[in-house]
Amino acid sequence: MSKNVKWGNIYLWFMFVILYLPIFFLVIYSFNSGDVMQGWEGFSLKHYVELFADTRILEIVVNTFLVALLSSLLASMIGTAGALYIYNLNHELVKNVFLSLNNILLVSPDVIIGASFLILFTVMGFSLGFTSVLLSHIAFSIPIVVLMVLPRLQEMNRSLVAAAKDLGANNWQMLTRVILPVISPGILAGFFMAFTYSLDDFAVTFFVTGNGFSTLSVEIYSRARQGVSLEINALSAMMFLVSLILVLVYYAISSRSGRNKKQGTRLVLPASEGL
Amino acid sequence: MANVPTAIIEFKNVGLSYDDNEVLKNIDLELEAGKFYTLLGPSGSGKTTILNLISGQLTATHGDILFEGDIINNVPVEKRNMNTVFQDYGLFPNMNVFDNVAFGPSIKGMSKSQIKTKVAEMLDLVKLSEYADRDINELSGGQRQRVAIARALANDPEVLLLDEPLSALDYKLRKDMQYELREIQQRLGITFVFVTHDQEEALAMSDWIFVMNDGVIQQNGSPEDIYDEPINHFVADFIGESNILEGIMKSDYLVHFTGKDFENVDAGMRPNERVEVVIRPEDLDLTTVENGKLIVTIDDQSFRGDYYEITAIDDDGNEWQVQATNKSLVGERVGLTFDPEDIHIMRFNESEDDFDARLESYEDDSNDDEK
Numbered sequence: 001m002s003k004n005v006k007w008g009n010i011y012l013w014f015m016f017v018i019l020y021l022p023i024f025f026l027v028i029y030s031f032n033s034g035d036v037m038q039g040w041e042g043f044s045l046k047h048y049v050e051l052f053a054d055t056r057i058l059e060i061v062v063n064t065f066l067v068a069l070l071s072s073l074l075a076s077m078i079g080t081a082g083a084l085y086i087y088n089l090n091h092e093l094v095k096n097v098f099l100s101l102n103n104i105l106l107v108s109p110d111v112i113i114g115a116s117f118l119i120l121f122t123v124m125g126f127s128l129g130f131t132s133v134l135l136s137h138i139a140f141s142i143p144i145v146v147l148m149v150l151p152r153l154q155e156m157n158r159s160l161v162a163a164a165k166d167l168g169a170n171n172w173q174m175l176t177r178v179i180l181p182v183i184s185p186g187i188l189a190g191f192f193m194a195f196t197y198s199l200d201d202f203a204v205t206f207f208v209t210g211n212g213f214s215t216l217s218v219e220i221y222s223r224a225r226q227g228v229s230l231e232i233n234a235l236s237a238m239m240f241l242v243s244l245i246l247v248l249v250y251y252a253i254s255s256r257s258g259r260n261k262k263q264g265t266r267l268v269l270p271a272s273e274g275l
Numbered sequence: 276m277a278n279v280p281t282a283i284i285e286f287k288n289v290g291l292s293y294d295d296n297e298v299l300k301n302i303d304l305e306l307e308a309g310k311f312y313t314l315l316g317p318s319g320s321g322k323t324t325i326l327n328l329i330s331g332q333l334t335a336t337h338g339d340i341l342f343e344g345d346i347i348n349n350v351p352v353e354k355r356n357m358n359t360v361f362q363d364y365g366l367f368p369n370m371n372v373f374d375n376v377a378f379g380p381s382i383k384g385m386s387k388s389q390i391k392t393k394v395a396e397m398l399d400l401v402k403l404s405e406y407a408d409r410d411i412n413e414l415s416g417g418q419r420q421r422v423a424i425a426r427a428l429a430n431d432p433e434v435l436l437l438d439e440p441l442s443a444l445d446y447k448l449r450k451d452m453q454y455e456l457r458e459i460q461q462r463l464g465i466t467f468v469f470v471t472h473d474q475e476e477a478l479a480m481s482d483w484i485f486v487m488n489d490g491v492i493q494q495n496g497s498p499e500d501i502y503d504e505p506i507n508h509f510v511a512d513f514i515g516e517s518n519i520l521e522g523i524m525k526s527d528y529l530v531h532f533t534g535k536d537f538e539n540v541d542a543g544m545r546p547n548e549r550v551e552v553v554i555r556p557e558d559l560d561l562t563t564v565e566n567g568k569l570i571v572t573i574d575d576q577s578f579r580g581d582y583y584e585i586t587a588i589d590d591d592g593n594e595w596q597v598q599a600t601n602k603s604l605v606g607e608r609v610g611l612t613f614d615p616e617d618i619h620i621m622r623f624n625e626s627e628d629d630f631d632a633r634l635e636s637y638e639d640d641s642n643d644d645e646k
Contacts, residue, residue, distance in 0.1 A: 159365030162332060165352045166359045167379040167430060177378070181369035 023240060030233035037230070047234040057219065057235065063130070064199060064215040071137035072194035078138070079145025079194075080187050084179070086146070087153040099150075105143040110203030113140055118207040128210030136208050137198045144197060145190035152186030153179075185254065192250050196243075282344075283308040283434060283466050284329060289338030291324055299324050299490045301338070308433070311460050311467045315477040316487030317513070322470045325487075326436050329468060331355050357434035358427035362442065364419050366411045372398070372422050373407040379430035397425040400459060417448045424459070434466045441476065453479050474514045478502060486510050494627060506630050507621055511553045518559070518595050522552040522620075527637070530620060533569060533591050541620035542637035551621040556584070556596040558617035561603065567610015571595055573603050587611070 029037045033044030051057065086102075089095040105113075117136045118128075126132060160182065164174040180187075202217040209218055216239070220232055284306040291299040299321045306312055314322035327333040328340060331352040339346050347355060358379070367375050376394045385393065398404045401421035411419065420440060427435055437456070441449045457480050460467045471477055477484050478498040485495045486509075494506040505511035511519055522532030527542035532552050544550065564570055571587035574594075578584075585597040587609070595611065603609065625633075 157363065157365060159361045159363055160367060162352075163359070163361060163365035163367070163426075164378070166330060166332075167426070168353045168382045169378075170353060173382055178367055178369070182367075184369075 023236075026233050027237040027240060030230060030237045032230060035230060037233075047230040050231045051234045051238070054231065057231075060214050060216055060219050061235075063213065064217075067130070067134050067137055067215060068195050068198040071134055071141055071198045072191050075138050075141030075145050075194045076187055076191040079142045079190055080149050080180075080183075082142065083146045083149035083153055084175075086150060102143045102146050105140070106147065110140075110201070114204040114207030117204065121208060128208055129213040132208045132210070133205055133213065133215065136204050137201065140201070140204060141194035141198060144194050145187070148190035148193060149183055149186040152183040156182050188253060192246070196246070282306065283342065284468075285339075285341040285344075286325075286328075287339040287341065289328065289335045289340060291328065291333065292336045297490060299328075299335075302492060304485065304492065304495070306434075306466060306468065308466055309464050310482040311457065311469065311480060313469045313471060313477040313481040313484045314487055315471055315474060315484050315513075316493075317472055320487040321490040322472075322485075322487045323438055324490075325485075326359075326438055326468060326470050329434070330357060330359050330436050356432055357436055358430050358432040359436040359438060360420075360423045360427050360440045362438045362440065364423040364440075366419055366422055366426070368411050370411070371407070372403065372409050372411070372414070375411065375422055376426045376429050378426060383430070393429055394425075397429045400428065400462075401425045401455075416443055417452070420444065420452065424456075428459075428463070432465065434468060435460075437467065437469045439470055439472070441471070442473070449476070456480065478514070486513065488513070492627070494630075504619060504634070505553060505621065506625060506627060507623075508551055511551075511619075511621065516556045516596050516598075518554045518556065520552045520593055522550055524548045524550045524620060528615075530618060533589060533593060535568075537568065537618060538615045539618040539620065540616050541618070543633040544620070544622060548622065551623070553619040553621060554613055554617055556598045557582075558613055559595065559597045560612050561585075561597065561599050561601070562610040562612045564608055564610045567612055569595075569611040571609060571611055573605050573607050573609060576603060576605055 025037075029040075030047055031043050031045065032040055033046065034041035082102075086095060086098045089098065114136070117132070117139070120126075121128060121132050156179070160178055161174060164178045169177065200217055201215075202221065205215050206218050206221075209215065214222075216235075220235065223229065223232055282305045284304075286302045286304045289299065289302045290297065302321075302325065304325075314325055316322045324333060328335055331347070331350060335348065340348055342350075342355065367378065370378070373394055376397050377390050380390045380393050394407070395404065398407060401424050403418060403421050403425065406414070406418065406422075411422070414422065420443075423440065441452050444452060453476060456467070456469075469477075469480065478501075481498055483495065484498055484501050486493045486501060488509050494501060494510050496504075501510065502514055505514060505517075508519060511517045520532050522530050524541070524544045524547070525531050525536065526546055527544075528539055530537050530539050530541070530550070530552060569589055571589045573585055573587050575586040576583055579598075582598045582600055583602055585599055585603060587595045587597060589595060589611075597611065622630075
């Protein structure tokens with residue numbers, strides 16, 4: 001038995017090392033005093049200095065976070081409303097149709113979604129920029145939120161709703177005082193997941209960014225094509241740090257709300273794609 | 276009972292169907308204010324359906340439901356002056372005990388100090404004053420039960436509906452809660468409608484019992500009436516243990532079963548009508564073979580704490596359940612004896628109205644005889 005456990009551990013560590021090695025490689029070379037990834041020439045913070053002097057990249061960082069925050073906030077609201085709507089549908093067939101439409105959006109390739117948004121915006125004569133990116137991010141985040149919120153609703157005890165009504169609550173009071181607080185862990189998980197998806201989305205954004213506006217992933221891609229600058233490494237290291245902080249914040253919030261639960265059920269951490 | 280002004284809830288020919296499935300068939304009932312009613316029946320009998328129709332969670336397919344004389348068919352749940360204790364309690368997990376109980380009063384728009392007083396009063400009623408700040412998850416099943424009762428009563432309902440609230444509790448706790456619920460009902464003087472499948476619970480708590488089966492009220496009456504005078508095989512079998520045999524009512528006060536004639540106290544049937552005979556196990560006494568009205572052989576015996584449950588078989592092969600205080604020997608031949616009033620006769624397919632009318636007719640006769 002103990003032998004199996006040991007092999008299991010070794011396998012696990014091996015996988016983690018393989019997954020994290022490229023990131024650590026990147027981070028370590030961001031401190032290289034040389035200008036290339038080949039050959040360590042000594043410790044230096046000069047790439048970080050360059051990064052913070054680069055106003056264009058700082059502006060893009062702000063834009064990226066703004067888009068992520070706004071899109072995930074709005075998607076959380078719309079997605080929660082959508083999940084509530086699907087939950088309250090009585091007709092089984094209609095319910096399944098809505099669920100399928102939602103899931104198709106989740107699995108369809110970003111390239112298709114990006115291209116279709118580009119066509120849509122162009123046909124409508126909508127100028128590409130901040131708004132078009134924001135709208136498309138909201139659109140691809142809504143299904144994620146629905147996916148996170150709906151199970152919470154389904155596992156919610158039906159008699160909670162009956163009890164609220166029985167005690168005289170109208171629909172609004174029932175929603176705000178009982179349903180939303182009960183499903184809030186799901187909404188929170190949906191928000192964080194939408195946030196990380198928006199933060200590192202490349203394909204959709206690539207299609208709908210105009211000339212002036214850009215987000216980090218698009219910017220890093222275009223810079224990397226011109227030749228690798230270690231400033232990108234410094235930026236990536238910073239983003240990795242931000243991701244770590246996000247994960248920690250998420251755990252702090254979920255363990256606080258999980259403490260009230262007898263079983264101590266933790267929220268499922270959204271699969272955050274590495275930046 | 277018709278048109279009694281104290282009726283708080285009335286069903287007039289109420290039925291409920293899902294597609295072709297008739298869940299409830301033409302129910303007529305009247306509940307008086309301030310009494311403890313029980314809807315008793317096996318699962319699927321329609322007892323919870325009646326409760327949900329009263330609370331407004333369900334809408335009847337046909338018929339009228341009246342509250343204090345007004346038709347309330349279309350009054351929504353939240354506008355009815357009654358509250359429910361749900362089977363799984365339905366406590367709000369995002370609130371502590373205080374906030375759960377305060378939910379109703381705060382919806383009503385009571386002031387903070389009023390709410391505080393009300394909640395304190397309710398928690399005192401269910402003996403949970405110390406637990407106001409507890410989370411719901413920290414409570415035991417019995418305590419959750421009490422919070423659910425306090426929360427439902429905090430709205431000052433005129434009718435409290437209880438949907439099998441004790442079914443999740445262990446035996447001892449259930450017994451205690453039976454007394455307590457009865458006490459709370461009597462203290463507040465409001466109407467309780469209690470749904471259960473547990474006949475013991477129903478007999479112990481109720482002023483009046485409705486026995487349900489197949490979407491029909493089989494019999495309604497006081498616990499004593501239902502136990503002593505079951506109307507049909509179902510009720511006799513469902514309420515308590517029974518020995519049920521087929522027999523023939525030879526004439527008034529004379530019944531024939533197991534090949535012998537017995538004197539009894541029932542009347543009002545056709546001569547030589549086929550009937551069912553009920554004798555309760557606790558009404559049968561063991562005696563010697565010479566003194567026995569019936570001769571049986573003891574087949575099995577099990578100790579139940581306060582009595583021995585004996586299964587005996589007579590010479591015709593009928594099985595008899597007997598409750599005896601003394602131990603017997605398996606295989607022993609003994610006599611069974613009982614009094615004429617221990618024999619209860621049930622006619623086949625007799626309606627409740629006919630049953631009541633028949634009882635009244637010969638009970639009047641016997642009263643006349645005494646005069």
